[in-house]
Amino acid sequence: MSKKLRVATTSLAGCFGCHMSFLDIDERLLTLLDLVEFDRSPINDIKHCGPCDIGIIEGGVCNAENVHVLREFRSHCKILIAIGACAINGGLPAQRNHLDLGSCLTEVYLTEPGLEHGHIPNDPELPLPLDKVHPLHEVVKIDYFIPGCPPSGDAIWKFLTDLIAGKTPELGHGLIKYD
Amino acid sequence: MLPDNDTRFDASGQAWLNQLASRHHNDASLLLQMLREMQERFGHIPQEAVSRLAGKLAIPRARIESVASFYSFLHLKPQGEYRILFSDNITDRMLGNQALLEQMCQLLWLQPGKVSEDGLVSIGTTSCTGMCDQGPALLVNGRAITRLTHQRVQEIAQLVRNRTPMADWPADFFHVDDNIRRRGLLLDNKLAPGDVLRAALALGSDAIIEEIKTSGLRGRGGAGFPTGQKWEGCRKAPGNERYVVCNADEGEPGTFKDRVLLAQQADLVFEGMTLCALSVGARKGFLYLRGEYRYLLEPLQAVLQRRQDSKLLGTDILGHKGFDFNIDIHLGAGAYICGEESALIESLEGKRGVPRNRPPFPVTHGYLQQPTAVDNVETFCQAALALHMGADKYRTIGTERSSGSKLISVSGDCAYPGIYEYPFGVPIREILQDCGAVNTRAVQVSGPSGVCVPESEFGRKLGFEDLPTAGAFMVFDDSRDLFEVARNFVHFFAHESCGFCTPCRVGTSMLKQTMDKIADGHGTQYDLNEIENLDRVLQTSSHCGLGRTACNPVLHTLKHFRPAYENKLKSLMFSPAFDLDGSLARARQMTGRDDAGAHLKEDV
Numbered sequence: 059m060s061k062k063l064r065v066a067t068t069s070l071a072g073c074f075g076c077h078m079s080f081l082d083i084d085e086r087l088l089t090l091l092d093l094v095e096f097d098r099s100p101i102n103d104i105k106h107c108g109p110c111d112i113g114i115i116e117g118g119v120c121n122a123e124n125v126h127v128l129r130e131f132r133s134h135c136k137i138l139i140a141i142g143a144c145a146i147n148g149g150l151p152a153q154r155n156h157l158d159l160g161s162c163l164t165e166v167y168l169t170e171p172g173l174e175h176g177h178i179p180n181d182p183e184l185p186l187p188l189d190k191v192h193p194l195h196e197v198v199k200i201d202y203f204i205p206g207c208p209p210s211g212d213a214i215w216k217f218l219t220d221l222i223a224g225k226t227p228e229l230g231h232g233l234i235k236y237d
Numbered sequence: 238m239l240p241d242n243d244t245r246f247d248a249s250g251q252a253w254l255n256q257l258a259s260r261h262h263n264d265a266s267l268l269l270q271m272l273r274e275m276q277e278r279f280g281h282i283p284q285e286a287v288s289r290l291a292g293k294l295a296i297p298r299a300r301i302e303s304v305a306s307f308y309s310f311l312h313l314k315p316q317g318e319y320r321i322l323f324s325d326n327i328t329d330r331m332l333g334n335q336a337l338l339e340q341m342c343q344l345l346w347l348q349p350g351k352v353s354e355d356g357l358v359s360i361g362t363t364s365c366t367g368m369c370d371q372g373p374a375l376l377v378n379g380r381a382i383t384r385l386t387h388q389r390v391q392e393i394a395q396l397v398r399n400r401t402p403m404a405d406w407p408a409d410f411f412h413v414d415d416n417i418r419r420r421g422l423l424l425d426n427k428l429a430p431g432d433v434l435r436a437a438l439a440l441g442s443d444a445i446i447e448e449i450k451t452s453g454l455r456g457r458g459g460a461g462f463p464t465g466q467k468w469e470g471c472r473k474a475p476g477n478e479r480y481v482v483c484n485a486d487e488g489e490p491g492t493f494k495d496r497v498l499l500a501q502q503a504d505l506v507f508e509g510m511t512l513c514a515l516s517v518g519a520r521k522g523f524l525y526l527r528g529e530y531r532y533l534l535e536p537l538q539a540v541l542q543r544r545q546d547s548k549l550l551g552t553d554i555l556g557h558k559g560f561d562f563n564i565d566i567h568l569g570a571g572a573y574i575c576g577e578e579s580a581l582i583e584s585l586e587g588k589r590g591v592p593r594n595r596p597p598f599p600v601t602h603g604y605l606q607q608p609t610a611v612d613n614v615e616t617f618c619q620a621a622l623a624l625h626m627g628a629d630k631y632r633t634i635g636t637e638r639s640s641g642s643k644l645i646s647v648s649g650d651c652a653y654p655g656i657y658e659y660p661f662g663v664p665i666r667e668i669l670q671d672c673g674a675v676n677t678r679a680v681q682v683s684g685p686s687g688v689c690v691p692e693s694e695f696g697r698k699l700g701f702e703d704l705p706t707a708g709a710f711m712v713f714d715d716s717r718d719l720f721e722v723a724r725n726f727v728h729f730f731a732h733e734s735c736g737f738c739t740p741c742r743v744g745t746s747m748l749k750q751t752m753d754k755i756a757d758g759h760g761t762q763y764d765l766n767e768i769e770n771l772d773r774v775l776q777t778s779s780h781c782g783l784g785r786t787a788c789n790p791v792l793h794t795l796k797h798f799r800p801a802y803e804n805k806l807k808s809l810m811f812s813p814a815f816d817l818d819g820s821l822a823r824a825r826q827m828t829g830r831d832d833a834g835a836h837l838k839e840d841v
Contacts (some may be wrong), residue, residue, distance in 0.1 A: 123822060124835055159823045180828035186835050188820040193815075199763055199811035 063111040063222060066097040066135060070124040071151040071191060072117025074100070075208045076142040082211025093222050107211040110135045112221065113177075116208075118148040119192045122187035140194045141206040141214070143236070152191040159189045181193070202227060205236050245453055246285040253278065258293040265294045266605075268587035272305050273528070273568050276496050277379070280311040280320070307589040308570035309363065309733075310379065310528050317352050317359035319397045324374040326365035326490040327725040328648045334373035337390050338362070338766040344394035358397050363488035363728055364573055366529045369648035370416045370655045370710070378403060379531045382410045411532065415497045416655030419671060421642040422626075422634065423502070423618055430504045431549050433621040437512050438557055440624075445473065447560060449620055451628035453640035458484060458576075458613035459683055459707035461639075464620055467600055467610055471517040474601040474608035481513045481522035482560075482604065482611040484581055488573035489684035490729060491709030494644035495614040497656050499526075499533050502618055503540040507564060509617025511550065513625060516560040517610050522564040525581050528571050537566055559781055573733035577781055578611040580735070591737045592781040615644055615708070627670040635661035639700035647672045649712035657710075661700040665690060668699075668710060676715045679797070685726035685785035689719070689793035719794045720801040724752045726790035734783060741784030744775045748787065754814050760806045765795065 069077060077100055083090065098107040107113070113135030119125060132138055143149040154162060167178045194200050204217055213233040220227035257274055261267040272291065275282050282305050291298045305311045312320075323329070323338045336588050338360065342349055344613050345358050352359040356546075368374035371383040380403065382393070387411070396406055417424055437445050450465030462683035471479060483506065487495040498506060510522050526533065541564055544550045554560040567585055569575050575584045579593035603609020618714060619641050623631040632640045639661035645668060650656045652673030659668070669677055680690045682699070683706040690697060690704070697703050713722060731745040748771055751764050817837040825835050 078728040122834065122837055125817060160827050161825045164825075178828050180830050182830065182832045182834050184822045186824040186828065186830065188817075189823045190815075190820060192815070197817070198813075 062080070062093060064097050065094045065099070065112045065114065066107045066110045066131060067101070067114040068107075068116075068127060068131065069100070070115060070117035070127060070145070070194075071101045072142060072144045072149070073121035074116070076116035076145075079206075079208035080142045080214050083128045083215045084211070086215055090218065104126040107131055111137065113138045113181075114141055115139065115194060116142045116145050118144045118151055119168045119188065119194060119197050120151050121185040121187045125188075125197060128194060128198055137220060138194075138198070139204060140200045140219075141204045143205070145194050146203050146205055148191045148193050149207070155190045159187060163187075171227055191233075204229070205234065207237055209233075209235075246283060250279075250286075254289055255293075258290060259609075262291055265300075266585075266587045268294065268296075268301065268304055269570065270567060272301070272311055274569055275351050276311050276570075280318060280378075281315045284313075287313075302585065303427060304589055306654055307530075308572050310571035315352070315356065317357055318400070319358040319362045320376075320378055321358060321393075321397075321426070322363040322366075322376045323361070324364075324366040324368060324372060324376070325362035325725075326369060326372075326729075328369040328491065329365075329373040330721075330725060331649065331717070332373045334385070337373055337385050337387065340387060341390050344391065345397060357400070363529075364488065364733060365492075365569065367487055367493040367496050367527070368413065368648065369493055371414055372648075373591075376529065379528065379623060380411060381413060381529065381532060382414060394697070413496075413500070413532070414557055414655075415501055417497065417501070417651075418647070418653050418655040419657040419659065421658035421660065422622060423505075423615075423642055423644065424656075426502075426505065426622060427668045428505065428621070428625060430508065430544065430547065431555065433505075433512055433625045434510045434515070434549065434555055436625055437515055438560070440556060442472070442516045442518065445512065445624060448624055448628045449516070452623035452631040453628075453638070454616070454619055454623050454631070455639065455701060457615035457619060457643065457707070459489070459687075459705060461701045461705050464612065464616055467612070468513060468516050470598075470600040470607045471610040472562055473521075476601075476607040478521065478607045479514075479517050479519040480604040480606070480607060480609040481510050481517065481519045482578075482581065482585065482599075482609055483510050483522070483524045483614055483617055484576065484578065484611055484616050484750070485530070486525050486527045486569050486576040486581055486832050487530075487614070488576045488733075489686065489707055489709055490726070491646060491648055491681065491684050491711040493646045493648075494656055494708045496530055496533070498614050498618060498644070499530070499537060503537055504544070505618045505621055506614055507540065507544055507550070509526070509612075509619075509621040510564060511554065511562050512621055513610055513612065513617065515560060517608070519610070520561045520563070522562060523585055523604070524564060524566045525575070525585060526566055526568050527575075528569045531568060534566060534568065541566070572735070573729075574735045574781075574783060577783070580781070581611065582609065591735050592783075599666060613707075636698075636700050636702060638702050642705070643699060644708055645699070645706070645710045646708045647710045647712065650674060650677065650714035650717065659699070664696055664698050665704075666695040669695065669712065672712070674712045674714070677712055678715045678717060679713045679719055679722075681709065681711040681713070681722070682789075683707050684711075685729055685790050686782070687789070689722075689790065689797065691797040718724075718801055719798040720755070720805065723790040723794040724756055727752045727787070730783065730787035734787075737778035738778075738784065740774050740778040741780065743785065744771055744779070744784060745787050745829050747771055748775075748791065750814075752791070755805050758805060758807065759812050759814055760802075761809050761812050762806065763811045765802060765806075767791075768795070 097110045098104040113131040163178050167176045217227045347353045368383045372382045373385040445717045446469045454464040466555040552561045572590045574580045575590040577592050584590040599609045645657045682688045702755040731749040734741045736742045775784045
């Protein structure tokens, strides 16, 4: 049997719903483990990504750390996949895009009742938010997109097995959906 | 101006509305025409008027709102008392319309696209208004003003500030020149009203169609369908009624020949329509006039009345028993897509201008699903001429597969923009010489959906053999950036997509974003490849021609002027669509941070 493919996954500005959906492949996960090896992923808690064949990212890009993680994935993964509505369009987090970031921060940390002597967090440990939430493909080149909020486990399974078999992935009727 | 829910809809407004509905026989197929009149009277379409009209026509409010929201000259919310729209074709841009728009905004203290706080004025842009030979142009409350200068913009701002009624504005502002530079068989014709019809009545319907077929006449709207074949198809198609429609929705940027024909040759246009009615057996005709040419409505109605009075329209035309034909003029309301014949018919029926599935074609299932002959303004003129001079003689003009003459609308970088009539087969180089164009880099033939022809191909000839054209001829000299030309056209298509099918609605917007990304200096080779991918999607899956041709300007300029794109690219395989570090600036400001972690470097 040929060498196992290395797969990394992460969630940026997302809800981990796409990862939960990934777990919905259920017992097929065991079959998958015969075919691939996981690099950085919430499944194993590896912190940084090494050279990989496939990178799967859910969530959009909302802060500087997201940019760093996304760049790390892009530079280490041969194939990069945007999964789910947030990765593809910005999704729910992008609802803040029509508001000024400054007034968001002021509202949350300064003027909200019960926040006496509040201040806007400025610890260098914390990543700064971007003024807008962006889909992944506006920041790095993305090779494939799996739409859905979230895409079903079956869709993810079909997509990955196609990819692993060296076929151009095709989600036919019933598997491709946008809600 | 009062906010909408406070708009007093007083007794006089109600009486006017009642009268409007009854004048249109409470007929929902005339909805668009009623909405246009409402827009003219109230400056927008008030909510209460929508409710009342829905009651009168016995249709849901949603239907009225869906129609009103489709057309860009109809507004469901109050706009300024003065609604100023700058024509934003590339030819207007080349004549400096952006500086004039900024000047106007400064003088009137407002931002483009917004209504001033006192409700006095709004300023925005609109697609080409068909005044390319005398731009920059704008529309004030639907009336065209040409030849804008800084001086004229100041005068307009003053008139607006003083709330001077439009009727008291200097007549000179609204003067539209015909700029006829070269005449041929059409513009030189000496026919008197009725000459063609008398000859036609002597021939009879079958012989008319034979004659038109023999003449080799093809449609002048761009597609070039054989006119005789269309008329014959309409005549033979089963149906209770037949209709003749004149497509005067001249929306292709850079085209203005129909405007000149309607101003100078209205009789010939109507004569051609009546000839068509005689040959197909229609009793009713429509002239669909683009909203931008609103000022032509009254003169055209006067011509119709005169023809009615001299028995050239109406019942028993020229004393011929049973030859009845009437023409109504319908106005469009700012939707390029209505130039597509099936969208035009939808619009005539008072609906959103969404193209129909074809087949069936209008010739069998057109207006009210009846056989309908839809032809361009110029086609009707040429048909009348061909019949009068005789098919064999007509055939000798032009080339083998493109008989007759063609009106060309010349604009852009040349000394003498205007209308030129040539026999088909004229080389581009000859037109350029005649219009006084020097150092020409490229010519856009037939508008954004047409072809961009570089200097090396100026020997190519206009005609269905090589370069079919609806008439637009925009000249760009060597000072022009062809990338910016293509970007203007791409913005046009994104704005004019009717939104019905996803490939076009989304595809044209993605194309626009990609071109803007390149213009902002964020583009890479990857984006050029993406344009080619998008083109494949648009061409293979769009519902109508708009989506299928939306990539043309980009593909043609990429082919002939690739360096105009490449010199704007970053030399990377991929670059973000925006300035990453810049988008942390607001957060830096709010947190007071400026450490290394508060910045993002160019790239990995």
